[in-house]
Amino acid sequence: MNQGAMNQGAMNQRARSLLIKGGRVIDPAAGVDAPLDVLMRDGRVAEIMPSNKIRGAADEKFDARGLIVAPGFIDLHVHLREPGQSYKETIASGAAAAAAGGFTSICCMPNTHPVVDSPEWVTWIQQAGRGAIVNVFPIAAATKASKGAVLTDFRGLQRAGAVAVSDDGKPILGNDIMRETLRLASELNLPVIQHAEDTRMTEHCSMNDGPTSFRLGLRGMKTAAEASVVERDVQLAQQFSGARLHVAHLSTADALKAVRRGKRSKARITCEVTPHHFSLTDVDVAEYDSNFKMNPPLRSASDREAILVALADGTVDAIATDHAPHAPHEKIVEFERALFGITGLETALALAITRLHRDHRIPLTRIVELFTAGPGRVVDLKGRGSLARGNYADVTIFDPKKRWTFEAAKSRSKSRNTPFDGWQLTGKVVATIAGGKIVYRA
Amino acid sequence: MHHSHCIEEMNKPARGSLLGIEHLDGGEILGLLKLARRMNPMKPRPLLRGKRVLLLFYEPSTRTRSSFEIAAKSMAAMTTLVLSSGSSIEKGESLLDTAYTLRALGADLIVVRHPLAGAPALMARHLDIPVVNAGDGMHEHPSQALLDAYTILRHKKTLKGLQVAIVGDVYHSRVARSAIHLSAKVGARVTLCGPPELLPEVATTLAPGLHITRTAEDAVRGADVIMVLRVQKERLAGVKISLQNYTERYQVTMSRVKLAKRDAMVMHPGPIIRGLELTSEVADCPQSVIVEEVRNGVSMRMAILSKALGRAR
Numbered sequence: 001m002n003q004g005a006m007n008q009g010a011m012n013q014r015a016r017s018l019l020i021k022g023g024r025v026i027d028p029a030a031g032v033d034a035p036l037d038v039l040m041r042d043g044r045v046a047e048i049m050p051s052n053k054i055r056g057a058a059d060e061k062f063d064a065r066g067l068i069v070a071p072g073f074i075d076l077h078v079h080l081r082e083p084g085q086s087y088k089e090t091i092a093s094g095a096a097a098a099a100a101g102g103f104t105s106i107c108c109m110p111n112t113h114p115v116v117d118s119p120e121w122v123t124w125i126q127q128a129g130r131g132a133i134v135n136v137f138p139i140a141a142a143t144k145a146s147k148g149a150v151l152t153d154f155r156g157l158q159r160a161g162a163v164a165v166s167d168d169g170k171p172i173l174g175n176d177i178m179r180e181t182l183r184l185a186s187e188l189n190l191p192v193i194q195h196a197e198d199t200r201m202t203e204h205c206s207m208n209d210g211p212t213s214f215r216l217g218l219r220g221m222k223t224a225a226e227a228s229v230v231e232r233d234v235q236l237a238q239q240f241s242g243a244r245l246h247v248a249h250l251s252t253a254d255a256l257k258a259v260r261r262g263k264r265s266k267a268r269i270t271c272e273v274t275p276h277h278f279s280l281t282d283v284d285v286a287e288y289d290s291n292f293k294m295n296p297p298l299r300s301a302s303d304r305e306a307i308l309v310a311l312a313d314g315t316v317d318a319i320a321t322d323h324a325p326h327a328p329h330e331k332i333v334e335f336e337r338a339l340f341g342i343t344g345l346e347t348a349l350a351l352a353i354t355r356l357h358r359d360h361r362i363p364l365t366r367i368v369e370l371f372t373a374g375p376g377r378v379v380d381l382k383g384r385g386s387l388a389r390g391n392y393a394d395v396t397i398f399d400p401k402k403r404w405t406f407e408a409a410k411s412r413s414k415s416r417n418t419p420f421d422g423w424q425l426t427g428k429v430v431a432t433i434a435g436g437k438i439v440y441r442a
Numbered sequence: 443m444h445h446s447h448c449i450e451e452m453n454k455p456a457r458g459s460l461l462g463i464e465h466l467d468g469g470e471i472l473g474l475l476k477l478a479r480r481m482n483p484m485k486p487r488p489l490l491r492g493k494r495v496l497l498l499f500y501e502p503s504t505r506t507r508s509s510f511e512i513a514a515k516s517m518a519a520m521t522t523l524v525l526s527s528g529s530s531i532e533k534g535e536s537l538l539d540t541a542y543t544l545r546a547l548g549a550d551l552i553v554v555r556h557p558l559a560g561a562p563a564l565m566a567r568h569l570d571i572p573v574v575n576a577g578d579g580m581h582e583h584p585s586q587a588l589l590d591a592y593t594i595l596r597h598k599k600t601l602k603g604l605q606v607a608i609v610g611d612v613y614h615s616r617v618a619r620s621a622i623h624l625s626a627k628v629g630a631r632v633t634l635c636g637p638p639e640l641l642p643e644v645a646t647t648l649a650p651g652l653h654i655t656r657t658a659e660d661a662v663r664g665a666d667v668i669m670v671l672r673v674q675k676e677r678l679a680g681v682k683i684s685l686q687n688y689t690e691r692y693q694v695t696m697s698r699v700k701l702a703k704r705d706a707m708v709m710h711p712g713p714i715i716r717g718l719e720l721t722s723e724v725a726d727c728p729q730s731v732i733v734e735e736v737r738n739g740v741s742m743r744m745a746i747l748s749k750a751l752g753r754a755r
Contacts, residue, residue: 211647215464217559217580217616288560332568334537334558336579 016059017041018436022051023064023397026365027071029373029386033365038069040393043436048387064397067430070368071387072104072394074375076272077248077320084113089325089414092131097413099440101345102429104134104394105384110141111169117141117152119160126161133439137163137381139193142181146170154184163379166193168248171229179236186243191379193246196229196255206336208282208297216288221297227254234262234269246378247271249322251296253306260315270378272320275344275351278307290331290338291419312362318375321348325415343413347406347420349398353427364400393436402428458572458750461563462582463623471627474745477754478592481744483516489753490519496549500526500556505712505736506576510553513743541565551751572750580614586711587620589742593735594667597707602629607661609694610671610719611640617711618671622648635661636692639681658692665702670694670710670720694720699729707731
């Protein structure tokens with residue numbers, strides 16, 4: 001079956017109104033979990049009502065019986081590699097992979113070539129010419145060239161459309177510059193996203209510190225390298241009312257403790273967790289498989305347990321993929337030389353359902369929250385993250401019971417660096433609708 | 443979810459490869475040791491006639507390199523040495539491209555020494571000829587552990603039950619990791635000794651039955667074998683230790699050797715730094731088998747190469 005051609009066809013229909021019938025709508029932001037029909041017109045949610053109550057004809061109908069209908073998923077953390085590294089990914093290919101994974105809004109990190117540290121680049125990313133089929137929200141660099149020395153023009157970046165600032169890939173290490181970042185961002189109500197890693201402690205390290213790194217003769221990253229930065233940041237954030245600190249790809253039990261302390265204070269502290277950190281541990285690195293190499297690294301079983309608890313109890317705000325495509329020549333090399341990062345957009349929901357719902361009994365409503373209302377609280381994406389009437393018609397429709405096998409070779413991403421190739425998973429995206437248009441259909 | 447399934451899907455290492463002691467069982471280890479007893483570099487046997495053995499060295503080496511070369515030549519193999527300096531590697535050729543090139547040149551086996559852990563495993567997963575690990579980063583140095591076991595067996599009836607003290611920089615040592623795996627698999631009892639910076643507690647997770655002590659006297663007391671490791675200054679990368687403090691507490695001296703069994707052997711994979719991890723006196727004492735280890739290395743590597751190429755007889 002030629003799926004690509006089919007999708008193209010669906011997209012070209014440009015239905016002005018679309019009725020999703022018979023599904024179970026889970027919209028945690030609105031406190032909704034009920035059988036409802038959703039009518040979308042001109043890119044917005046027009047009606048959301050109990051079955052068969054919606055009158056009038058729609059240009060197109062979607063039969064969602066047996067399926068979950070959720071607000072379009074939001075990914076707070078992707079690397080789209082443009083500008084500069086289109087051999088790994090383009091905004092168009094990354095957005096296509098996002099659509100296949102059920103994401104209708106993706107926030108892209110600024111560690112491109114050049115670094116997105118100017119309003120011009122923020123604008124460029126959002127231009128129609130990039131060919132994104134889902135909404136792309138740039139996160140701008142917090143410091144010029146992400147060098148951690150001079151702050152960027154937060155106001156100008158925000159005006160151009162940046163939804164947060166971050167030096168992701170690198171931490172903002174200096175106390176003074178981080179304090180300034182939080183202070184200035186708090187005045188603009190702009191979230192600061194921190195890649196928490198004290199790089200002075202992780203030099204030459206390629207995986208988590210523990211029995212596996214010792215066995216493989218690899219230098220290990222200690223959990224303290226993450227936790228110490230989170231602790232520091234939480235303290236700094238408390239100094240400024242209105243400061244919004246978001247901890248990217250949190251991976252350790254100790255960092256979670258700091259986040260919990262922070263959440264009890266007045267500061268707005270949020271955090272995200274990746275599917276790989278709740279699905280795998282450092283033992284899975286096995287025999288130097290660089291598809292299991294990312295930063296932060298896969299951690300110990302006890303860190304993973306702590307993350308599972310925090311996903312269930314509400315401490316974690318969002319599941320974010322940290323989708324980090326790389327070319328084969330950057331990954332199929334000596335482990336220590338391989339670049340950090342794995343792709344993740346197309347496996348995120350299935351891993352969440354398989355690992356969190358099926359294996360750990362976390363309710364589907366909570367999982368949907370982690371993909372919608374949760375990330376929607378971290379960044380301000382007006383009119384998204386919930387299916388309230390008048391909101392953007394961004395919808396993710398998935399089958400929570402469908403068993404399928406992920407094949408990396410069929411990925412819509414330009415890259416194939418995933419540890420989940422060949423995995424049998426439960427839960428599959430059936431259709432993704434962005435702005436009222438079907439941008440993906442299984 | 444089928445976890446193990448995806449790991450199996452990663453290419454398997456080429457048949458015959460020797461990547462580490464970790465992947466061998468006790469029987470395979472004893473088989474190789476037995477085979478080495480039949481090898482004598484002074485009496486060449488043309489077991490590898492017509493075979494091309496490529497020696498690919500990304501790191502300086504004296505004894506391992508020449509030992510493998512002599513071993514291969516003693517069995518009538520053709521050998522070619524490729525060094526990272528003065529080759530295309532200097533121009534930025536990747537490890538796998540270099541491996542494919544050597545394969546295309548007709549290599550039947552590649553012996554590789556590399557500063558990065560896992561490099562031989564990467565090659566072995568992408569080649570159809572055996573890869574022999576001649577030392578990879580801090581990971582393993584299987585031929586060294588085997589030749590040490592072979593050397594011990596020339597003095598002791600069996601490895602089983604022997605008390606082995608490994609003293610020094612365990613953390614940075616591929617020799618230590620291989621020796622620990624080997625000892626555990628053949629039933630020797632290992633005590634590790636060194637300062638926490640060079641011997642983290644996690645070391646005990648490498649194999650069952652390992653013990654750590656921070657006191658050199660406790661480590662060597664009653665030992666059958668004292669294995670001394672070099673402090674690897676080139677791999678310290680930020681680890682700060684006082685060498686004076688180190689020698690005071692951990693240097694293997696004659697007074698410490700005297701605490702071991704009377705017939706204890708003192709071993710060292712070399713290169714030795716006299717006056718640091720051991721005294722000159724210890725290096726040259728009658729119990730020292732440091733020179734014999736080098737000599738035995740050739741027989742052991744003859745066994746490894748012939749086994750890898752399926753020519754063991």
